[in-house]
Amino acid sequence: MTELVDDLLDGDHRALARTISLIEDRTPGYRDLVSQLHEHTGHADVIGITGSPGAGKSTLVDKMAEAYRDRGLTVGVIAIDPSSPFTGGAILGDRIRMQEHALDDGVFIRSMATRGHLGGLALATPQAVRVLDAAGFPWVLVETVGVGQVEVEIVGAADTTVVVVNPGWGDAVQANKAGLMEIADVFVINKADRPGAAETRRDLDAMLDLTAAVEGWRPPIVDVVATEGTGIAELWDTIGAHRAHLESTGELGRRRGQRAREELTRIVAERLLMKARRSSEGDRFDALLDRVEARSIDPWTAADELLDR
Amino acid sequence: MTELVDDLLDGDHRALARTISLIEDRTPGYRDLVSQLHEHTGHADVIGITGSPGAGKSTLVDKMAEAYRDRGLTVGVIAIDPSSPFTGGAILGDRIRMQEHALDDGVFIRSMATRGHLGGLALATPQAVRVLDAAGFPWVLVETVGVGQVEVEIVGAADTTVVVVNPGWGDAVQANKAGLMEIADVFVINKADRPGAAETRRDLDAMLDLTAAVEGWRPPIVDVVATEGTGIAELWDTIGAHRAHLESTGELGRRRGQRAREELTRIVAERLLMKARRSSEGDRFDALLDRVEARSIDPWTAADELLDR
Numbered sequence: 001m002t003e004l005v006d007d008l009l010d011g012d013h014r015a016l017a018r019t020i021s022l023i024e025d026r027t028p029g030y031r032d033l034v035s036q037l038h039e040h041t042g043h044a045d046v047i048g049i050t051g052s053p054g055a056g057k058s059t060l061v062d063k064m065a066e067a068y069r070d071r072g073l074t075v076g077v078i079a080i081d082p083s084s085p086f087t088g089g090a091i092l093g094d095r096i097r098m099q100e101h102a103l104d105d106g107v108f109i110r111s112m113a114t115r116g117h118l119g120g121l122a123l124a125t126p127q128a129v130r131v132l133d134a135a136g137f138p139w140v141l142v143e144t145v146g147v148g149q150v151e152v153e154i155v156g157a158a159d160t161t162v163v164v165v166n167p168g169w170g171d172a173v174q175a176n177k178a179g180l181m182e183i184a185d186v187f188v189i190n191k192a193d194r195p196g197a198a199e200t201r202r203d204l205d206a207m208l209d210l211t212a213a214v215e216g217w218r219p220p221i222v223d224v225v226a227t228e229g230t231g232i233a234e235l236w237d238t239i240g241a242h243r244a245h246l247e248s249t250g251e252l253g254r255r256r257g258q259r260a261r262e263e264l265t266r267i268v269a270e271r272l273l274m275k276a277r278r279s280s281e282g283d284r285f286d287a288l289l290d291r292v293e294a295r296s297i298d299p300w301t302a303a304d305e306l307l308d309r
Numbered sequence: 310m311t312e313l314v315d316d317l318l319d320g321d322h323r324a325l326a327r328t329i330s331l332i333e334d335r336t337p338g339y340r341d342l343v344s345q346l347h348e349h350t351g352h353a354d355v356i357g358i359t360g361s362p363g364a365g366k367s368t369l370v371d372k373m374a375e376a377y378r379d380r381g382l383t384v385g386v387i388a389i390d391p392s393s394p395f396t397g398g399a400i401l402g403d404r405i406r407m408q409e410h411a412l413d414d415g416v417f418i419r420s421m422a423t424r425g426h427l428g429g430l431a432l433a434t435p436q437a438v439r440v441l442d443a444a445g446f447p448w449v450l451v452e453t454v455g456v457g458q459v460e461v462e463i464v465g466a467a468d469t470t471v472v473v474v475n476p477g478w479g480d481a482v483q484a485n486k487a488g489l490m491e492i493a494d495v496f497v498i499n500k501a502d503r504p505g506a507a508e509t510r511r512d513l514d515a516m517l518d519l520t521a522a523v524e525g526w527r528p529p530i531v532d533v534v535a536t537e538g539t540g541i542a543e544l545w546d547t548i549g550a551h552r553a554h555l556e557s558t559g560e561l562g563r564r565r566g567q568r569a570r571e572e573l574t575r576i577v578a579e580r581l582l583m584k585a586r587r588s589s590e591g592d593r594f595d596a597l598l599d600r601v602e603a604r605s606i607d608p609w610t611a612a613d614e615l616l617d618r
Contacts, residue, residue: 031609038607052362053456121458147362148457149430260602264594265585267612272581276574285573293569298347300340303576 001029005036011074011135013108020110023127034127037134042256044076044133045243048158050146050180055164056190060226061143065107067232068139074106076132078125080113080144080151108132123270125154126263146180156183157259159252160242162235164188165204168196172203181207184219185242188235192223217245310338314345320383320444322417329419332436343436346443351565353385353442354552357464359455359489360473365499369473369535370452374416376541377448383415385441387434389422389453389460417441432579434463435572455489465492466568468561469551471544473497474513477505481512490516493528494551497544501532526554 007015022030049064051057058079065075112121112128125142132140142158144151155161163184165175175181189200204221220238224231246252288302297305316324331339358373360366367388374384421430421437434451441449451467453460464470472493474484484490498509513530529547533540555561597611606614 035607035609038601039604042604145456147454147460149459151457257598257602260608261598264598264601264608264611267608268585268615269578269582271612271616272585273578276577276581289566289570289573292347292573293566295348295351298344299569299573299576300344302573303580306577307580 001033005033008037008131008135009040011137016108016131016135017110019131020112020128023124023131024112034130037130040134041130042133044129044137044140045160046129046133046140046142046158047239048155048161048183049141049143049164050152050155050161051164051175051188051190052147053145055166056226057143057145057164060164060188060190060224060232061141062109063226063229063232064141064236065109067229067236069107072106073139074137075108076135076137076140077107077109078128078132078140078142079109079111080121080125080142080154108135108137122150122154123263123266126157126259146175152179152183157262159246159255160185160239162186162188162239164190165200166191167194167200172200172207175204176207181211185217186235186238187219187221188224188231189221190224190226192231193225193228197223216249217242310342314342317346317440317444318349320446325417325440325444326419328440329421329437332433332440333421343439346439349443350439351442353438353446353449354469355438355442355449355451355467356548357467357470357492358450358452358473359461359464359470359492360484360497360499361456362454364473364475365535366452366454366473369497369499369533369541370450371418372535372538372541373450373545374418376538376545378416381415382448383446384417385444385446385449386416386418387437387441387449387451388418388420389430389434389451389463417444417446431459431463432572432575435466435568455484461488461492466571468555468564469494469548471495471497471548473499474509475500476503476509481509481516484513485516490520494526495544495547496528496530497533497540498530499533499535501540502534502537506532525558526551 004015004019008019019033021027022033049057049061061077061079065077068075110128112124129140129142142155144155146152146155146163161183163175163180163186165172165187167189175184187204189197189204191197201221201223208218220241222231222235222238224235226232243252246255285306288297288306291297292299292302313324313328317328328342330336331342358366358370370386370388374386377384419437421433438449438451451464453464455461455464455472470492472484472489472495474481474496476498484493496513498506498513500506510530510532517527529550531540531544531547533544535541552561555564594615597606597615600606601608601611
C-alpha cells in the first residue's frame, strides 16, 4: 500500500488508475489510502464542465486537455458518465482509447459511472479529485452531465464551473431550467459555427442581466468549435482570469472552505448511513417493515422506534 | 390539520397542493400529516416515465392523463423538473396552466424541483406519491428526466417504468448508457412519425436480446406520436398488461416490499444525517474542519473523532 502511495505521488498512471478503482469498489483499505494522500492535496485547480447530453462536453474536455499537453503541462480528467457499471465498458471505449494514447503524455482521463457507487457519487468524486491532486496535476477537470440533483451539486463544487450550451434548441433556457445559471462562472457556446449562436449569446446575456453578479464577476461567454479546436485557448484564458478573480477577492478560500465543510458533513452522514444499513439487516428492522407494509405503522414512527433503541 | 387530512382524503385539489407544499418546505407538522395518510395508501399503481431531456415526456404524460380523464378516471402526476427553486416558477408556467385547466377534471399535476429539497428528492418523491395515493388516485404517474443518479433511482422504484426514446440520434444507445435498459418495463418510441423509428426499434430489440427477461417479461416497444395522441391507448393497454404480469407472478409484492425497505432505510439515514448536520454546527466540528483545511488531519479521521464523542 505504501508502494502504491509512493508511485501515485510520483504521478504513475497505473497507480492512479488502481487507486481510483479501489475507491470506486470500496476495497478494504481504500480509506487509509485516501487519508494518506490528504496532506499532499490542495494544490490543484478544480474546473467543472457541465451541460446537457450531446452538448459536446467530452470533445471539449479532450481538446482542453490536448491544448495543455501541447504546452507541456499536465491535466487530470474525471469524466462522470451516466452509464451503469453493467454496460459502461463498451460505451466508454473511446475515452479509454484516448487514455491509452495519453498514458505518457501528461493527460490522465478517468471515467466514473453514475450508478453503482456505494455511498454515492457525491462522496466518490471528491476522493477521486483528491487522488489526481495528490499526484501533482495542476488542473483537474471534472466533467458531468448538467441534469440531476447530485450531478449539478458535484460540478458546482469546483473552483471554476464551465457550462456548455449549443446554438439554438433553447439550450440557454434548458440551462436555466436545470439551475446551471446559478453555478456558472463561464459559459461556452460549443458548435458556435452553427446557426443560432448569436441568439444563444443574446439569451444568455439577457438571463445574466437578471442575475446579480457574484463578487463583481459576470460570467463571460466564450464561442468554441471544439471539434476544430477553435476558441479553446480563449477558454483557458478566461478560466485563468476567473481563477485570478477568485484569488484577489478571497472567494477561492471561501469556496474551498465550503467544499471541505460539505465533504466532512457527507462523510459523517455516510458513517451514520452505514450504521442505518447495518440496523436494516436486523430482525427488528424486518419486524417494523412488516408492520409498515401492513399499514399498522407509518415509516416515520417505525424509524423513531428503530432509533430509540 | 385534521381538516386538511379530511379534505385531502376527499380528493380536494387545494388540500393536495397544500400538503405537497408542506412536504416540500418541510413545514413543522408535515411529518404527522404524512404519518396520518399512511394507512390510506397502497392502492395506487405507480407508473414511472423517464427519458432524456427533449424526448417529449411532458406531452406524453399530459396525453396519458387526458386519455384517462376522457374515460372518467382520475390520474395524479408528479413531474420532477430539473429546475431550481429560484427559477422554477416561470418555466413551469405551462404545466401550471394545465393544472388549472384540470382542477375539476380528475387530473392533478404537480411539479417538484430537483434542487432545494432538504433531505433530497429521493425522500420527498415517495411522500408526494403517498399523498396522491391517499387522495384516491388509482394511477400516479411520476415523470423524471432519465439522467442523474437520484432521478434514475426514483423512477426505477415505480410499479411499472416506461422509458421514452426518440427516433434516430442514438437515443437507444443513450438510454442504455444511462442505465435505463435495466429499469425499463415498457419502451415508448415517441415522435414515431419521424425518420429512423424502425432503426430505433431494431436497436432496442437488439439490446433487449442481450438482456435477460425478468420473470418472463420482455419489455414491449410502443410507437407513439404524443402530440397527436397516436399510440396512447396502446400504451395504457401495455401498462395494464405489465401490471397483470406483476400480479400473476407475485413480482408486485416483491417490488413494493423492496420500495418500503428502501424508504425506511432512507428515513433512518435522514434522521442520522440531521444529527450529523446538527453536530456540524458545533464548535467541535469547526475546530476539526480547520485542521482538515490545514491538512493536519484527513476528513475520515476527523469524522471518526467527531463520532467517537
